[in-house]
Amino acid sequence: MRAIQKLGTGKAQLTDKVPIPSYGPNDLLLKPLYSGICTTDLHVLYHGMGREEFPLTMGHEVSAIVVGIGNNVDTYVGSDRKIKVGDRVTVEPLFPCEKCDPCLQGKMNLCSNMSHLGIFDEGAYADYVRVPSHRTHRLPDGVSDLAGTFIEPLSCAINFIDKSQMKPGNFVVILGGGSIGQLALQVALASGGKVILSEPVAKKRELALKLGAHAVIDPINDNLIERVKDLTDNKGADIIIECVGVPATVSQMLKIVKRGGRCVLAGAPVKPVEMDFLPLWYGEVELVAAHATAWQFPRAMTLIELGLVDVEAALEQIVPFTEAVRALEEAYKSNEIGKMVIKHN
Missing domain, CATH: 3.40.50.720 (NAD(P)-binding Rossmann-like Domain)
Structure with a gap:
């Protein structure tokens, strides 16, 4: 499959030689639709944030479609809605251990042993991405694929x-x-x-x-x-x-x-x-x-559904996947550029 990977500080490439991720019994396999370019992604690429072993597939702001479901996966966390192939979802990209003191206090964003999509874990700038099922949210019908990319920020x-x-x-x-x-x-x-x-x-x-x-x-x-x-x-x-x-x-x-x-x-x-x-x-x-997010995803989706926030207001450009490396470079070099979003298809 294709992926945008960090090879080292300031070095990224588009490759088509990355294997489709395997996924475990508690995971989902997703096919991204849109991915956002965030300042954090620029910190990862240019400032050494995150994993030190490369290559690393980048990207953590994402809307996607479920294409594979682990054997132990049933419903979305906090609901009785069954997870189905074809569901549109977004992902909380911080993956907590759920065992440390902050996690046990409900402060998952302060996890002492966290992983994170596109920072430590293989990310969403790819044709497919594996995620823990309990970190996904089904997109409401009133939230578009593009708007779904903005739920994390x-x-x-x-x-x-x-x-x-x-x-x-x-x-x-x-x-x-x-x-x-x-x-x-x-x-x-x-x-x-x-x-x-x-x-x-x-x-x-x-x-x-x-x-x-x-x-x-x-x-x-x-x-x-x-x-x-x-x-x-x-x-x-x-x-x-x-x-x-x-x-x-x-x-x-x-x-x-x-x-x-x-x-x-x-x-x-x-x-x-x-x-x-x-x-x-x-x-x-x-x-x-204020670090990352702590139980705000449902409220974010509601604000979009009610029209109280225009998440696309700062959108500068939607770029095709094949131009994502260029877009990352432009976003880093210019303070004038607004939000850039990668379209995967």
């Missing part, structure tokens, strides 16, 4: 808002207007927040305004600190959600949050960050992180 965005403990009427500043920032913006709006987005790329600021942002800030040409003060009656924002993970934006959080506010580190910092923590102490600011 939307679930991450919901986790960001959950971790923020946001209340209706709170001022929320989102740092970063990439696809995940735009999803976080929409979830915050649906939750009653007054949302400000900071983003240097003009077309991403324009998209945020179309989606309902109360204000946008160009952090290159505007004074971010003064603009946030002006927009929040000189108090600072109740909530900061950092969606980039670079030192500049991470260090900005404590400069624009109000005393007693809350900062959520949602982006993955791949470089060390220097911060002045005096404002954290002096203002009793809460600084938390």
